[in-house]
Amino acid sequence: MGKREPNHALSRLLVETTYSQSQLAAAVNRVGTEAGVPLRYDDSAVSHWLDGTKPREHVRPFILEAISRKLGRPVTHSDAGFPSPTPGTLSRPDTVEGLIELGRQDMDPSRRGVLGAALFSVALTIPDWPDVVGRLEAVQTGKARRIGYREVDAVVAMTEKVSELDDQFGGRHARPMAAAFLVNTVAAHLHADAPDDVRKALLSATSDLLYLTGFMAVDEGLHGLAQRYYVKALELAGAAEDHLTYCTTLRGMSLQAVDLGHHAKAVKLANAAAAASPNAGPRMRAFLAGQQAHAYAADGDRNNALLFIKEAETAMERAESRATAFGSYAPSSLAYHVSQVRYALGDKRGSVTSLKESDRLRHSHYRRTSVRYNALLAERQLELGHLEEACDTWELVLDDYPLVQSGSADERVRNMRALLRPHLRNRAAQNVYERAAAVAA
Structure with missing residues (x-):
C-alpha cells in the first residue's frame, strides 16, 4: 500500500480562508445540514484530509462549497487536491441536452434524494446578459419537423396553468408535471425548424417555464436543483433577447439567496x-x-x-x-x-x-403564499408577546394548510409547533398545537 501524500492544495486553501481546522469542519457541517445531510466532523477529520486521506466522495462538494463561500469564488475538485467527480452530473455543456437531462432526473422519483442533496452554491457562475444574448448553441435547424406560434402558445398556456396550480395548491405535484412537459414536448420543439420570430418566442416561453420550475424547487427546499433550473432560464432568456425573464430570474435567485x-x-x-x-x-x-x-x-x-x-x-x-x-x-x-x-x-x-x-x-x-406569510405574521406576533393574536393567525394558516403541498409550508407548520410548546398551558395555544399535530399527521 503506497504512502499517502499530504494534500498541499487543500492546505493552501485553508490558509487562504484563515479558517482553523475546527472552523473548516464546522463550516462543512453547516453546508451538509443545509443540504439535508447531517455531518459531525471536527478538527481531527480536517487534519486527516490535510495529511492525504480522501474525504468520502459525497462529502467533497460540501467541503468545496464551504471554502467557496468563505473565499467568494468557485473552488473545484482539482483546486482542493481531490479526484475528479464521478461522471453523471445534472448539467452538460449543450443547453438543450442539459435541459433534457435535468428534467428527466427531476421526473424520476428514484433520483429525488440525489436532487435534494444538490447544494446551493454562492459561487455559482451566473451568465451575464452579453454572454447569453442571441446565442444558443444547441438549438439547431434542419429537422424535418417545423413549428409555429401554435406550439409557442401551448408552452405559454402550460406555464400559466402550472403557475396557477402552484399558487393554489403548492408545487410538490406541479413541478414534476412541468419537468415532464419540458422533456417530452418542449425539447422537441427546441430542436425543430422554425422562423426566427417563432424560435425567439419559443425560447422566451421556455425560459419562463424553467424559471417557474426553479421557483417551485425553491419552495420544496431543493436549492441546488433550483439554481440549475434558474441558470437554464437565464441562458434561454438571453438567447431570446428577453430582458424581462432574464431579470425576473436573477431577482428570483436573489430571493432564494436572502431567504437562505x-x-x-x-x-x-x-x-x-x-x-x-x-x-x-x-x-x-x-x-x-x-x-x-x-x-x-x-x-x-x-x-x-x-x-x-x-x-x-x-x-x-x-x-x-x-x-x-x-x-x-x-x-x-x-x-x-x-x-x-x-x-x-x-x-x-x-x-x-x-x-x-x-x-x-x-x-x-394565492393560497400557498397565504399559508407562508400568515405563518410568518404569527411568528412575529409571538415575538412581540401577543400569544393570543398569534394563535388566531395560526388558526387561519391551518384552515388552508391541508390544501397545500409545499415544502416551505410544511416547514412553517413544524416551526409553529416548536414555538407553541413552551405555551401549552394557555388554552388557545394548546388548541392550535393539537390541531397542527392532527393536520400534520
Missing part, C-alpha cells in the same frame, strides 16, 4: 437584475427595487434599504394608474417587502402591520 441567509450574494443578484433592465416600466421597477430593498436590509445596509423601498413604492404608485395584470407584482407583494425591510431594520411592530396589509390585499387564489 446569503445576504451579500442576494444584494449582488438583485442589483444585477436591476442593471440588466434599465428601461423597465414602473411595475417591473417596483418588482426589482422591492427585492433590492429586502436584500440590502437583510445585509444591514439601512440607507440603501430605505432608498430602494421608497423607489418601489413610488414606482408602484405610477403602475397603479394602469390595469393590474393577474399574477404580476401587486400591492400585496410590495407590502410584504416593506414588512421584510422593517423587520430586518428592527421595527417588528411595523413589520406586523405591513404583513397584515399584505394579507388584506392578497387575492384568495
